[in-house]
Amino acid sequence: MQDADSTNESLFEAPPMAEQERMCEAVLFASAEPVSVRDLEARMPHGCDVAQALEHLRKRYEGRGVRVVKVGEAWAIRTAPDLGFLMQKETVETRKLSRAAIETLAIIAYHQPATRAEIEEIRGVSVSRGTIDQLMGLEWIRFGRRKMTPGRPVTFVVTPDFLDHFGLESARDLPGLKELRAAGLLENRPPPGAMSLGEDEDGADAQPELFGE
Amino acid sequence: MQDADSTNESLFEAPPMAEQERMCEAVLFASAEPVSVRDLEARMPHGCDVAQALEHLRKRYEGRGVRVVKVGEAWAIRTAPDLGFLMQKETVETRKLSRAAIETLAIIAYHQPATRAEIEEIRGVSVSRGTIDQLMGLEWIRFGRRKMTPGRPVTFVVTPDFLDHFGLESARDLPGLKELRAAGLLENRPPPGAMSLGEDEDGADAQPELFGE
């Protein structure tokens, strides 16, 4: 599997692209978790063009039983979703999430970074004990940067594990995100006139810096 | 990925060979153990020619970064032997950090730069040499600036590795006790009012306690 044009291979030259692709393939196959580009680069010989090798690899697996997918800044191999029916044995029963937890997760994903006050403002109820706890335990959310608003509240953002679980390449690929944004439903719109509810005095100035990771 | 010759597909006909190959590929990939031909047959739709599909699959992976190999009576996907050197990092054993180490780390994260004396004062017990060494070895803490107090004691601060591991942008994003409680992340609910924390915790929003403590 040597490229024809790499006749003058030396110790200090990167391996041919086909070889780089094989290497990426081997590493991704071996790892159950997504592997970051940086990690791949560190493992592979000096001078490799990992991004390009991954792109080749992704194409190669199109339509096959497994796929090469991007998860945030990392890559992984996952089975094709249409073959899920073959995997009863591997299926993991996940604990059912409560309605509150599902809604809270969605609000964080679509509005991130989201403060607790924002979540409560949208749902109209306080975030109950255990909801955040559960989502953190699943490692689907984590703390983001504090908001630059009075009280500097902590924020929540979704994690790469979340993306991996829901088969998303990035938070931009959330279903319906564009429609929501076009409909103005992701705006932080304070109640008219008012100083608004409690903490979310962040009001208009804090355009949710979506995906500003 | 449909075979050309499968125009008259029916419920009781086996899927086209290319499809059977995809199925074998997905099952071998996702299975935790090598899979026997009989097991594959049981999982796949009735009428599949598993042996032939496996043969196709094995050919397809010839020369790739992974190979389809026979292990005893079963089949598995394995890294190509010449790429074993890429896998060396793969075997990692994870162990939980001891309670002492976690508490020490937490105090450093929340109070950095923290001297050993400060850590001991907060924990109420002495800090063993081993704990500090372990945290240093993990590269989660490092020495900070010496304190400008008598004896000029060394201080400890957390490292970028620490932030990376715990998914934080900065140690300032760690929630304060009040926020932890608000998010439902505390197990115990101490009496109200007894939650004032030293230092920077609730900073600006700390309200004067009307009901004397």
Added chain:
Amino acid sequence: MNDNLFQEDATSVSERLAAEALIVDVDGYEGPLDVLLTLSRTQKVDLRKISVLELARQYLGFVERAKELRLELAADYLVMAAWLAFLKSRLLLPPDPTEEGPSGEELAAHLAFQLERLQAMRDVAARLMACDRLGRDFFRRGQGEDVTRIRTVQYNATLLDLMQGYARIRTRDDFRPFVMDRDSVFTMEQALERMRGLIGFTGDWTDMASYLPQGWDGDPVRRRSATAATFAASLELVKEGHLEIRQSDLYAPIQLRKVDGRT
């Protein structure tokens, strides 16, 4: 509670039935906004075209019905009722040019926006949960490689461990024996947090007593503490410029009103 707030004009039979149907499962609702959203479905129109006036009527009918059945509604349901009653009057009466603050239409539009947004978040939450999911629809590698040559031990700890460890140390002192029984003490901090969440809905002068948390208005000791804390918190909010406060006479009810942000 301000009884006259809930003195509603006769509600139609269908509204009563709708309210009754809601009542059956009051615990199944996640707050007043959720109830409003459910009620809004009976109008069978796009949320953007919803009649907020109609919705306010339905909600007030719901609260009325709950009262008749002597059901304890959580305070935030009642605050919402008070706010909707206020909104209703604003929508029905011709605008008073001397009146400050947002118009009834603006308030109604915002409520419609909140409902639409909540509905939208529910819809996308459902779509999200229906995505192909790891471990259900697609799968990761089942078998790590067994090229066991280098064994490294990696110590692991989660952020939760870290925070709980910290909280454990910092709250240890709170359990010293000298701590008195504080069951009956409602702190100003609690009151302030509560008030901040509620003042958004006070359009007009409202009795401060209606802000007392549920379960704190029976026992005199608890009521006293809650009243004192709520009063102190109100003063704090007045100081911050969020609230106005007045008392018409000695021992008369203390009334609160949200300050209009534009002043």
